[in-house]
Amino acid sequence: MSASGSSINTAHVTQSSPAIENAIDRSAPNFTAAAEKDETTYFDTNPKPAELEEFSRIAEEFVNLHCSHQRRVVLVTSGGTTVPLENQTVRFIDNFSAGTRGATSAEYFLEAGYAVIFLHRQFSLLPYSRHYSHSTNCFLDFLAEAPTDGSRHTIVAREEYTAKMISVLRKYKHAKREKLLLLLPFTTITSYLFLLRELAMKMRPLGGKALFYLAAAVSDFFVPRERMAEHKIQSGEFAEKDGEMEFINPAGPGSGKKLIIDLDPVPKFLKRLVESWAPEGMIVSFKLETDPKLLIKKCTMALKRYSHHLVIGNLLQHRKYEVVFVDQESTSWLRLPQNAEEETNGGKLPGKQNLEIEALIVPEVVRRHGAMIWHVVAATRSSIGGLPD
Amino acid sequence: MSASGSSINTAHVTQSSPAIENAIDRSAPNFTAAAEKDETTYFDTNPKPAELEEFSRIAEEFVNLHCSHQRRVVLVTSGGTTVPLENQTVRFIDNFSAGTRGATSAEYFLEAGYAVIFLHRQFSLLPYSRHYSHSTNCFLDFLAEAPTDGSRHTIVAREEYTAKMISVLRKYKHAKREKLLLLLPFTTITSYLFLLRELAMKMRPLGGKALFYLAAAVSDFFVPRERMAEHKIQSGEFAEKDGEMEFINPAGPGSGKKLIIDLDPVPKFLKRLVESWAPEGMIVSFKLETDPKLLIKKCTMALKRYSHHLVIGNLLQHRKYEVVFVDQESTSWLRLPQNAEEETNGGKLPGKQNLEIEALIVPEVVRRHGAMIWHVVAATRSSIGGLPD
Structure with missing residues (x-):
């Protein structure tokens, strides 16, 4: 029935990805950063999510556990936030994001020895399970029925998928056993902001060992509660x-x-995160653009406005194989090797390793985070020892 | 870390479901049915989806195959449609729907011997895989590593899940092998409407054997192309x-x-489906309400306005265990037995069968479809035989 000869067919759908040329409204304003009064107003007038206390408690336990092991902890945000249209919340405004960047990065942070709080849009891609969900194949296609020694049957992974599935499953079970991965879902922009603030404050005991890797696609506009x-x-x-x-x-x-x-603009709380919620942690934000001429400029502006540590810029059309790191001192590009680029664009080529750009991004972020921790430690020692700055 | 003792925790999130009392805007107008000129205007001024021709061709083959076997074919629509906000299509308006009704019903139609065209929102629940996706558990939790006879390892389903997984996998593989299930995804309201019209017209050779089971949550408002x-x-x-x-x-x-x-109202194309696109098929629509006093009235109004065969009404708060069938002659309720209701509300109880309301809905729809086919055949024979009407 279809190209693959099967009538169970999920054809490639193009409209689910935004068209490059008009995906980002270039006329959208760059609102000024939120001040303390904006924080008070927003969190006082919008309803807190029902799960806030529970998530806060779980996160506190998680942070305490890893604090006691001197382990670094990263908060990865992932997926898009929604804006419910009040009084008719069967409808909502959404942001296009499958959560690929966040879910993939979380795996590499775990490999680098971090504990990961994964604050994600419900039903978006998750670390490890991402390899088998949101796929054009149904995950049942990976499985087959097989006889056991006795008369009963069992389900096994089909042989061609076994090696990869074993590798993924081992990493997943390890993260689970060692309590290295905490999955916390959000749906609305309001839930996201309440949870971001709460988690940042619960992560304070980590000091410089806390890393914020803000890959979620956050709404720019929302419907204020009082205008319902x-x-x-x-x-x-x-x-x-x-x-x-x-x-x-x-x-x-x-x-x-x-x-x-x-709709009203959502206050830009990144400034509050930097100044008040997580003053000691390293903060990394993402900037998605479509115009190559604007990318670096927009990254620099964000860095200046929010005074955080690193902006990772990417163009929508190249985001899977090229990003740029912009910080106070420098601008440097990370790119997949040419063959990997072809692979990413044209599907997997047999015999070549399937490289992901996050395999380059995360180690570089980890290196910079390490350098920042080292500088703080060195500065503290120097100050304790009475040496000049 | 969590109630289940694991730090991989996806806590229950309440905000992803709409609040009952304000989920449906009761002030939303009931627009009049679309006329032929509305059809011309809509399809002339909005862009057709890129995959239209491919899906049309695949559907035509599918219909021809099942036509040749005298098999009934149902088009099940499922999940919510989106309204892209033009010129900035990273944002869109969405309708709350996981696709549970559609995906579950599709399985029961397959069990009843139908071939199923499953027109669904991309990444919403699918027949069979729904048992393991969008779950609070990661599907990797169902799997374990096991040694084979040799030195290699393999992946098996964990024993407690094996029986159900074998049952699901057998049905899935059967549907796939026999080409009984065609999965076609949509994202936007425009794609949905183009595909609905196209599929209805491709299903015409089925005559009365075509059934339309319209369970998708379709947008009421959209941004017309020319106002971009x-x-x-x-x-x-x-x-x-x-x-x-x-x-x-x-x-x-x-x-x-x-x-x-x-936003502008979306033309109500159900009338066009009944009168022009699928004049011989049986057409079933759904009506979701929150106010028990309005439910039957709204179903009756829809039936009168669109002149189709059956409206299945349900209240948002009871939709998983109670529905009402409204047709030209009668109104009748279908309800799960009391114990199943408790089960659905409070989670699965051990030892009780996990009943789904679709196990009652679909056989009743199938029975009515059969009666309609029989009446048409009887009327034709009577007319050929020269008997009075």
């Missing part, structure tokens, strides 16, 4: 007529029955 | 200033930097 009543259909209402509900348009027929959604 | 230019930030633009890009607000500081989204 305004977010209904503007021009009509139901009325009983001849025993049936009918739509009444006060402006008369033909005047249009539109839905108007009026 | 209007859908940018209203009050500002970028300008070069001191070598940096900056947001200029023409209304002056403090006047607000808002995003206004202005």
Whole structure:
């Protein structure tokens, strides 16, 4: 029935990825960073998520455990946040993101010896299971039925997939056994912001050993709680007529029955994270652009505005094989080797290793984090020893 | 770290489900059914999805195959449609739906001997794999490593999951081998509507053997293509200033930097499906409400407006164990037995069968579809035989 000869067919769908040329609205304003009063206003007027206390408690235990082992802990944020359209929350505004960058990076942080808090959009890609979910194949395609020694049957991985699945499963079970990976889901922008603040504050005991790797696609606009009543259909209402509900348009027929959604900018809390929530941790943000001419400029602006440690810039069209690290001192590119690039673009080539750009990004972030920790330790020792700065 | 004693923890998140009391905007208008000119306008002015021709060809082969076997074919639609916010398609409006009703129903249609075209939101739940995806458990938790006879290792299902997994895998492989299940994904409302029309027309050779089971959560509002230019930030633009890009607000500081989204109603194409695209097939739509007093009334209105065969009504809060069938003659309720209801609400109880409401819905739809086919055949014979109507 299909190219692969099977009628169970999930054809390639192009519309789920944004078109490059208009994916990012270049007219969107760069709002100024949030100040303390914005924080108070936002968190006072928007409802905290029901799971906040539970997640806070779990995170505290997690941090304490790894603190006691002198282990570094990274908070990886991943996937897109949603903006519910209030009073009709079956509808919401979403941000395009499968969570690939975050889920992949989390695996490399675990390999580098970090404990990982993975704050992710519910049902987005997860470390390890990402290899078998959101795939064009159903994961059942990886499995087969096999007889056991007795008369019963069992399920086994098909032979061609076994080697990779063993490798993935071992890493997953290791992370689970050693309590190295904490999965915490969010859905809305409000939940995300409450959780980011809470987790950052729970991570304070880690001091410089805390790393923030903010790969989530965060909404720029939201519907403030207090304007909820305004977010209904503007021009009509139901009325009983001849025993049936009918739509009444006060402006008369033909005047249009539109839905108007009026959104406010989300305060830019990265500044608060840097200054107040996590003053000792290393903070890494991402910048996704489409115009090569603007990329570095936008990264530099973000760094200047929020005073954090590192911006990782990437172009939507090259994000799987090229990124740029921008910090206060320098700008440096990380690129996959040419053959890996072809591989990423054109599907997997047999016999070549399937390289991921995160295999380069994460070790470089880890190296810089190590250098930052070392500098702080050196500065403290120097200060204790009474040596000049 | 968590209730289950593992630090790999996906806690229950409540905000991903809409709150019952305000999930459906009761002030939303019931637009009148689309006429032929609305069809022409919509499909002429909105871009067709890139995959339309490919899916059309695949569906045609699928229909021809099952036509030749005199098999009934059901088109199940499932999951929510999105409304991209044009010129910035990293953002979109979405409809809350995991696709549970559609994916579960598709399995029961296959069991009833139907071939199934499963038109679903990309990455929503799928028949069979639904048992292991979107779960609070990672699917890797179902698997373990085991030694084989030789020195190599393999992956097996953990014993406690084997029986169910064998049952699911057998059904999945059967559907695949016999080409009984065609999975076609959509993302946007526009893709959904183009595909619905195309598939309905390709299903015409099936005559009365075609069934339309429209369980997708379809957007009520969209951004028309020709208004794309209007859908940018209203009050500002970028300008070069001191070598940096900056947001200029023409209304002056403090006047607000808002995003206004202005949406049009989606034409109600169910009428076109009934009258023009699939005049011989049986058409079943769903109505999701929150107010018990309105449910039957709204179902009856939909039936009257679109003149199709059956509306299945359900309340958001009871949708997993109670539905109502409304047709031209009668209104009848289907309910899970009381113990199953407790089970559905409170999680699985050991020793009780895990009943799903779709196990009742689908056989009843199949029975009615059979009756409709029989009536048509009887009427044709009677007409050929010259008997009075």
